[in-house]
Amino acid sequence: MLLSHFPMLAAILLPLAAAQLTLPGLPLANITQAAQELALQTEQYVAGVPLALAISVINKLCSNVVATGIIQSQVQPNVSRMHFQLRNNCHRDSFPLLAAEEMWRSPNFDPKKKVVILATGWTTNINNSEAIDAFEKAYNCRGDVNFVALDVARFIDTLYVWSALNTEIIGEYLARGLIHLSHIVPIERVHLIGHSLGAHIVGSAGRHYQELTNSSLRRITGLDPAKPCFNEGEVLSGLLRGDAAFIDIIHSSPGVVGQRGPLGDVDFYPGGLGPIAPGCLALDLDCSHERAWQYFEESIYPGNEDNFLAVRCRSLSSLREGKCPGMAYPMGYSTPMSIKGDYMLDVNSRRPYGQNAGEGSIDVVGTTCGRCE
Incomplete structure (x- = not known):
C-alpha cells in the first residue's frame, strides 16, 4: 500500500x-x-x-x-520561546528573537561579517538537524559569515498541518527579530535561507519585514520549499517572488514533497523536473527532499562555489541536446542576483554532487575544515 x-x-x-x-x-x-x-x-x-x-x-x-478553518493549530507560536542560535567558532549562543541586538555582546559575533540565518523544516529541531550542523561546518570553513540557526522547532515539530499553519506567524515574529538584528548589522548584509517548511517561514518573514519597515530583505533562498498545503492565491501561499529583492530556489523534489513551479526570480532544477533526485530511491522521499540543502551546503565551501553550473533552459533534455546556448551561472552560494528564469543542470548521484567539481574542490564529507571537535 x-x-x-x-x-x-x-x-x-x-x-x-x-x-x-x-x-x-x-x-x-x-x-x-x-x-x-x-x-x-x-x-x-x-x-x-x-x-x-x-x-x-x-x-x-x-x-x-x-x-x-476546520483545523486550527493546537500549538500556538510564542515569540518569547523563539531564539536565534549563533553558531560561530564552534560556540553556540542563544538570543531571544526580540533581543537579537544583544548578539553583539557575544565574543563570537563579528558585526563586520554578513549574517546567514537558516530555518529548517518539519520535524527538525535545533539540537537534531543534519542541515544545521552541516551548514555550521561549511560556514565555519569559510570564516566570513556569522551563521545563525532559527530555533522554533517546538512550533513546527507537530502535526504537519499545524506546522504549516504556524509558518505565517513564525515568519512575522522572525521579521520583528530582524528589525532588532538590523540595529547591529545592516539588513542588506543579512541572507535568509529556508528548507522545506522553513522556506515558507523565511518567505513570510520577508513579506512582514516589508510591511513593518517599507523596505525589503536583500536575498532569500528557498531549498525545496514544501508543497503540501501551500498554493499561490490560497490561505497559505508560501514563499513567492517579491518576498525579498532577490529570491533563488533550488528544487530537488519538484511536484512531490517540494514545489514544482517557479517561485523565485531564479529557479534551479538540478537533475531536471523529475520528482526523484539522482541517486535517490523512489520510495525514499526524504532523500530527494534533502538534496536541495546538500547541494547548497557543498557550494558554500571555498573552492566549491562553481561546482553547480546551470544554464537557462526549459528542460534538462533540451540542455543535453545543446538547445540552450546561454551562459552558465553557479547555483548555490555564489548565485548572482542579476539572473532570472528557470535554470537546468545535471548533478552527480553521489558526492561531490556538483558535476563541475574540480581538483581544487573541497570534499565535503572528508574535510576537517570547519569541523567542531
Missing part, C-alpha cells in the same frame, strides 16, 4: 481525513474510525496513480481543510 511505504504522506493525510469528518457532537472514536476509513479509501485511490498525482490529491485535500 502506498501510505505504508511513505510514512511522511501518512502523517499528513490522516489528520486531514479526520478534519474533513469533524462534526459538532460526533464522538472522537467515531471521528477516528471514519478518518481511518477515509484515509484507506484515499490510499486505495492514490496507490493506482503516479506519486506526483497522489501528492496533488493530498495537497488539494489540505488546501480545502485549511480554507474551511
